[in-house]
Amino acid sequence: MKILTHKSELKVLGLPADQGRWLLLPLGMSVLLCLGSIYAWSVFRKPLESELNISATESLLPFTVALVFYAALMPIAGFYISKLGTRTMTAIGGIIVGCGYLLSSFVHQIEMMVLTYGVIAGTGVGIAYGVPMVVVSRWFPDQKGLAVGLTIVGFGLSPLITAPLANQLIDIYTVRPTLRILGIIFTIVILAIACTLKLPPKDWHPQRDFAASSTIAARTYPANLFKSRSFYGLWICYAIATLIGLSAIGISSPVGEEMINIDPKFAASSVALFAVFNGMSRPLFGWLSDRLQPHRVAIASYTLILIACILMANAQPGQVARYLIAFCLFWFCLGGWLAMAPTITLRFFHPDQYAQNYGIVFTAYGVGALVGTLATGRIRDWLGTYTYAFYPMALLAIVGIIVASSMLKYDSSRPITQESL
Template identity: 70%
Template sequence: MNNELGVTVLGRNAHRSRWFLVPLGMIVLLCLGTVYSWSIFRTPLENELGISATASLLPYTFVLVFYAIFMPITGFYIPRLDTRKITAVGGIIVGLGYILSSFATNVGTLIFTYGVITGIGIGIVYGVPMAVVARWFPDKKGLAMGLTIIGFGLSPLITAPLANHLISVYTVRPTLRLLGIVFTLVILTISLTMKFPPRGWQPPQKITNTETILTPVYPQILFKTRSFYGLWICYIIGALVGLSAIGISSPVGQEIININPNVAAGSVSLFALFNGVSRPLFGWLADKFKPHHIAILSYVLILIACILMINAQTGQVATYLIAFCLFWFCLGGWLAMAPTMTLRFFDPDQYAQNYGIIFTAYGMGALIGTLVTGRVRDLFGSYTYAFYPMGLLAIIGIIVACTLLKKEGSASATFSRK
């Protein structure tokens, strides 16, 4: 039943003003996505703390892992607690992590303050804007969520140059402190708007989605569905390949293509642009086409990128740029596809919990991807060999998508009757 009358967002008619929640959620995720700009802080911190390049990567690895751990934990409580309070608490923790990191005197402290504390804060906040937008946009969930999550992907495009400028002016510690204060204030302010619509609220348009599978019990039924395992495996492959590529983007450009270090670093902004643009695009595609078709498209693009880099030679800058634009593009795509497919396959009312569980695939991909690529470089002497297993994973992803990432007709009929 449509109860549009009397429902408002920011004091205005809900149907139109609900779109304001998208840029607000985007800003929150832009603050959180600064973790992807960690490479800007690494060199200054290596010099100040006297640590190796390997050690300086550990805070980044830990922040991704704790972010992925606390996403499903928070997802369970999002429908039960005030989403505005969850956002506010998470924002304070994120800011605190940055501020405390500015006082770190060794890598162990930095791992705890940035990796653990900031990671926990990100995990608490990350799912809220998407859960809120999903409730307000049942008719355009893929597009709306893709636009919202673009903030996380485009963050390096904005925050990396900003952080680099601040470091050049104030040095690294005051920069961490300043960012922590700003992030806290921004997220606290926007947290006031992060609330669900009234139960049963619907926009005026009639919503039809023949492929929605409603799961009446959380999470037992989730684990009994073929589509859950298909989505989880496909997501871990997409995250693992994408995060591996992000971690080696600059060194691959320098070692394999032999481009200038400044050009290699600058190209990351181009990659971040593709990572951001892909999110609303793949979100829209996930609304319009069958999930396994969109997943296969992403894996084909990854496979093309792997083939390009396996055959890349010194001086082939265009090949390098095209390949890594595709890697970043597909990672952004999975961060939009996975939540949209979660809504499509499972009960939207249990979205926060369901996506929290599925998001553990991202954590696995982050942990494996950030550690294995460096190990491959150490064992074989070149990053080129990292693209062989990536290509193999893309092929496995195509097979899994074809066999598991589909709606289960009988289950759909059963659940829809309940």
């Protein structure tokens, strides 16, 4: 990507920067679409269970480990983006993801699949995931939330594209060649786009926003992330939202089958509807987080979650509409938080340290994912129904409202200005 240093001549992909920057949104979205393919793992499970003679629990291990490494590498990678550069980090992540898929196509034991797909591919996702958001947030200082929300849509909607593609390839070539093909495709796409992901010059602002740039530059931020009350408020709120959201996602189909008595095929197809709501909410909540006080947006999200919990706690067999509405809300709010958390991080803390800061905030996602997916399964095993899982979810939503009201607010204690760094 050719970028000239003079502000009036600055170009992005051959266009004036104010216009060319919009092309970075679909490019970043495409990178995240490739990375989000890890959520399509369910397509590979059945073929591998038959081929490797493994249980359903064992076939889930590569995906679980991939999520753990994805969440664990995010904060580590954040500290290296400024040192290695956005293009290098994206390329490294893409190559590692591709290698994970390619190596997975050659192994014949589930333990090795956990290593190749879980550890290696999951690591690649964690390395590259944050880069497109860093890039668009810097190119869109005037619309950070909307830009981040639009970019991250690619990750949320990825299963809608990559899962049918993988399923079709498996029907034609079987599972191992499919992993090989996808690994090659993802590597090529990410490497090609990596060349375009470059940050703008420091303190760059679009021409129409130039008058407001002095206000942005004079903004103060907490000097220490870990001494900021707002950081702990954001971390707790994010952990609660992801715990509830990922718990609901994990039991979407089983709840439909066991509690509502719907056809398994209908339950599975309804997940596509939920995924659409998950994708739609990201630009919406990002946009809202730009324009409203973050704690108000968070309270609105938790209120929707609370409504969904109440609907499902009183659900009866045959109440299909109630089930669809509730789980659309669960998926909608989780997608919203995946846009809200990075946007609020940008608003509360110094944007020049965004990659490191959001990497630390993102650890809340890892904790929520681990606790949430384990807790719902335990409740089902102990009590014999998923109904009782919605009571602690409702309680957590209330806790989230309280935390957001008291802690998810701008903290300027021990402040620093943008110019002082």
